[in-house]
Amino acid sequence: MRKRFGSIAVVLLLLMYLVVGCTSNTASKGIYISIATGGTAGTYYPLGGALAKIFNDNIDGVNANVQSTGASVENVGLISKGEAEIAFIQNDITYYATTGTEAFEGKEKVTNLRGMAMIYPELVQIIATEESGIKTVEDLKGKKVAIGAPGSGVEANARQVLAVHGMTYDDLGKADYLSFNEAADQLKNKQIDAAFLTAGIPTSAVTEVGQTSKIVVVPIASDKISKLSEAYPFYTEVVIPADTYSGQSQDITTAAVMAMLVVSDKLEDDLVYNLTKEMFEKRQVIIDTHSRGNDLKLETALKGMPIELHPGAKRYYDEKGIK
Incomplete structure (x- = not known):
């Protein structure tokens, strides 16, 4: 026994x-x-x-x-x-x-x-159709502009960039709350004049738009980026190198956040x-x-x-x- x-x-x-070991x-x-x-x-x-x-x-x-x-x-x-x-x-x-x-x-x-x-840097890119005549941020006044989806990082970037230029959405002809893909599609179809996009470069959606339409990459001046950085410490100044996109013959200064x-x-x-x-x-x-x-x-x-x-x-x- x-x-x-x-x-x-x-x-x-x-x-x-065995149980404890397992x-x-x-x-x-x-x-x-x-x-x-x-x-x-x-x-x-x-x-x-x-x-x-x-x-x-x-x-x-x-x-x-x-x-x-x-x-x-x-x-x-x-x-x-x-x-x-x-x-x-x-x-x-x-x-x-x-x-x-x-x-x-x-x-x-x-x-x-x-x-x-x-x-890596995610660049604030302002892309406009050539026929819109937009060459500067100030030229966005009175235009149809995609500013990102509601509550998105892109939308905040757009609002802050406009603010350092003394502008609000009220200065735009129409502020469209569009997602990344929606903005690219509407640029292709000429439904909007310009779009704010925040992404690494080259951004494939922008490259695709440039294959079917003439586009302009709008710069943000260095003094405006300095003002941005003073208010929001996460911004840095970067350059979109020439020839990143079709028809872009020179370097473009812009602001960036970081991934x-x-x-x-x-x-x-x-x-x-x-x-x-x-x-x-x-x-x-x-x-x-x-x-x-x-x-x-x-x-x-x-x-x-x-x-x-x-x-x-x-x-x-x-x-x-x-x-």
């Missing part, structure tokens, strides 16, 4: 060991990371795929997947609700979310966003350290996936950072002497 109980006890102990093993290998990006035709999505590959191939226990989303504003919500661990967000949208301004005005400030890295990677403050420091480290050490994977990967550089990783860095990312930058 004693032998039987002794055998049963041994079996139970072995079962407990649970422990599952925990160590079950770090699921959802990367919130944008539409499948945009830039965020392929970059997110490259990140997922780097993380899955190089960090033990990480299972990363890419989530196609409505981009920046939606991604803020996904991180804040714990439905994504990493997200691509424009730095102006991140700023608004954490300060409770613009699209987030009247809402509770989002406090769980932490910075991981700045990636950035944001992580949840719930992620462990060591994990974010490793994610950041592998991202930079294996960045060739990102470059091979999309040309914007060339813009991901250690020396510019903190330029325009609008929020507190995640401690894990900060540790990596400190080791590399990046401030």
Whole structure:
């Protein structure tokens, strides 16, 4: 009888060991990371795929997947609700979310966003049809202009750019709240005179419009960009190089915000350290996936950072002497 109980006890102990061992093993290998990006035709999505590959191939226990989303504003919500661990967000949208301004005005400030890295500039592009006669921002007065979808980052950019030129939507002939694709289509069909678009260059939608219509890329003067930066620290001055688009024979000065990677403050420091480290050490994977990967550089990783860095990312930058 004693032998039987002794055998049963041994079996139970072995079962407990196996259960605990399996649970422990599952925990160590079950770090699921959802990367919130944008539409499948945009830039965020392929970059997110490259990140997922780097993380899955190089960090033990990480299972990363890419989530196609409505981009920046939606991604803020996904991180804040714990439905994504990493997200691509424009730095102006991140700023608004954490300060409770613009699209987030009247809402509770989002406090769980932490910075991981700045990636590439998203340029404020003002594209006009040649026949509209628009050559400057001031020429938009009295014209039909697409200003972005309601509550979008593009719409905020349009309003802020007009403001530093002493203008409001009332000065336009008509302010059309159109999405990215709608604006491109209406430019092609001559239903609008100009459109504000905020994206990396070359923007495929603009390139397509330029194939069927003569377009003008409208500059924003340096002194106006300085005023923008004083009011909104996330803006920087950039140049759209000559020949980026059909018929564009010279460099065009404009303002830009930055695409950035944001992580949840719930992620462990060591994990974010490793994610950041592998991202930079294996960045060739990102470059091979999309040309914007060339813009991901250690020396510019903190330029325009609008929020507190995640401690894990900060540790990596400190080791590399990046401030």
